[in-house]
Amino acid sequence: MKGLASVLLVLILLGVxxxxxxxxxxxxxxxxxxxxxxxxxxIGVFNALIDHLNETFDVHPDVSGTVAPMPSIGRGWYLSAAxxxxxxxxxxxxxxxxxxxxxxxxxxFYQGSEVSQIDVAYRSHVLGAVLGGDITFVDLxxxxxxxxxxxxxxxxxxxxxxxxxxxxxxxxxxxxxPEGEGRYSGGTIGLEAGITLSYPIFDWFTIGTQVIYRTxxxxxLKTSQGIEMDLDGDGQGESVNLSGLAVQFSFSINIDLSxxxxxxxxx
Numbered sequence: 001m002k003g004l005a006s007v008l009l010v011l012i013l014l015g016v017x018x019x020x021x022x023x024x025x026x027x028x029x030x031x032x033x034x035x036x037x038x039x040x041x042x043i044g045v046f047n048a049l050i051d052h053l054n055e056t057f058d059v060h061p062d063v064s065g066t067v068a069p070m071p072s073i074g075r076g077w078y079l080s081a082a083x084x085x086x087x088x089x090x091x092x093x094x095x096x097x098x099x100x101x102x103x104x105x106x107x108x109f110y111q112g113s114e115v116s117q118i119d120v121a122y123r124s125h126v127l128g129a130v131l132g133g134d135i136t137f138v139d140l141x142x143x144x145x146x147x148x149x150x151x152x153x154x155x156x157x158x159x160x161x162x163x164x165x166x167x168x169x170x171x172x173x174x175x176x177x178p179e180g181e182g183r184y185s186g187g188t189i190g191l192e193a194g195i196t197l198s199y200p201i202f203d204w205f206t207i208g209t210q211v212i213y214r215t216x217x218x219x220x221l222k223t224s225q226g227i228e229m230d231l232d233g234d235g236q237g238e239s240v241n242l243s244g245l246a247v248q249f250s251f252s253i254n255i256d257l258s259x260x261x262x263x264x265x266x267x
Contacts (some may be wrong), residue, residue: 024084026251028210032078032100038238039122039157041071042231043104045177046120046163050106056169063168067108067118076102076124078212078246087192090136091151095149100126100246116164123158126242128214129194141199143208148193153216153242156185157229177233184229190216190242204254209247216242 047069057063077100084094087171105121132149160181165173191214200210221229228237 017202022086023255024082024086024094024206024252025255026082026084026096026250026252028082028248029077029079030246030248032076032102032244032246034074034076034100034102034124034126034214034244035241036074036102036124037241038231039073039104039124039240042177043072045124045232046070049119049173049176050215053110053165053169057166060168062259063112063166064112065108065110067110068106070104070106073102073104073122073124076100078248080248080250082250082252084134084252087166089139090208092134093132094134095129095131095233098128100128100244107194109164109221110166112166112168114167117162118165119160119162121158121160125156126153127156128153128190128192132192134196143196143198143200145196145198146220147196147210147212148191150189150191152187153214153218154185154187154188155218155221155240155242156183157221157240158183159229159231175233177231182227182229184221184223186221187242188218188242190214198252206252206254207250208252209249212246212248213248214242214244218242223238233264 034212043261050067050069054066057065078098080096080098082094082096084092086092101124103121103123107119110116130149130151132147134145134147134160136143136145138144157262161177161179163179192212194210194212196208196210198206200206221240222237230236231238
């Protein structure tokens with residue numbers, strides 16, 4: 001949390017130092033994909049077990065029911081809010097906060113002598129605060145540029161696992177992922193870079209799009225009590241890869257906050 005507080009303090013200071021100059025305030029959103037490799041490996045284990053149980057009980061005379069496999073996690077939505085201070089026509093410094101969320105779940109049951117429920121859900125939240133710069137390469141009404149920055153990324157994972165095997169299953173299954181539910185979190189420093197395309201409709205209003213790549217990895221996620229996330233029950237916590245891509249559709253508003261109230265164009 002200290003790292004996140006430091007980044008937020010820098011954002012505040014950046015806004016204060018730019019208060020007497022023109023600013024660009026931007027907002028955007030779009031689809032995203034985040035690796036979350038260890039979570040997807042865990043989902044693969046669940047799906048292999050679910051497929052095996054479905055095949056077994058599909059022909060079992062005393063058990064009915066089926067459970068759908070879990071989709072992979074990582075696809076979701078990217079949202080951002082940005083503040084940029086344009087030093088020249090082709091270069092700007094700024095900061096933005098972003099959010100990426102994704103989910104995966106399945107629920108079902110097998111009916112034998114008793115009801116055996118399977119209820120598995122993962123919900124991932126990634127909140128980032130990024131400082132960086134934007135460069136414009138081409139400005140012919142339609143503008144082509146690039147952006148890059150360094151940020152702090154905070155991840156929260158909500159995990160719920162209920163995995164009951166019907167008593168009619170003929171053998172014992174070893175290596176079942178641990179049941180239970182909890183909230184795990186952790187943070188790390190990462191990098192972002194992207195390509196931007198924008199078009200100013202008015203002097204004060206611009207629309208655009210960005211393709212953004214992030215690279216970051218968290219060594220482990222922990223509960224508020226300091227317990228590491230252990231998806232496979234081997235006694236060792238897993239790292240979480242936050243690397244991924246996002247496509248953002250955005251708009252920005254230019255605000256002249258100069259003390260003389262002059263009309264200083266930002267474009």
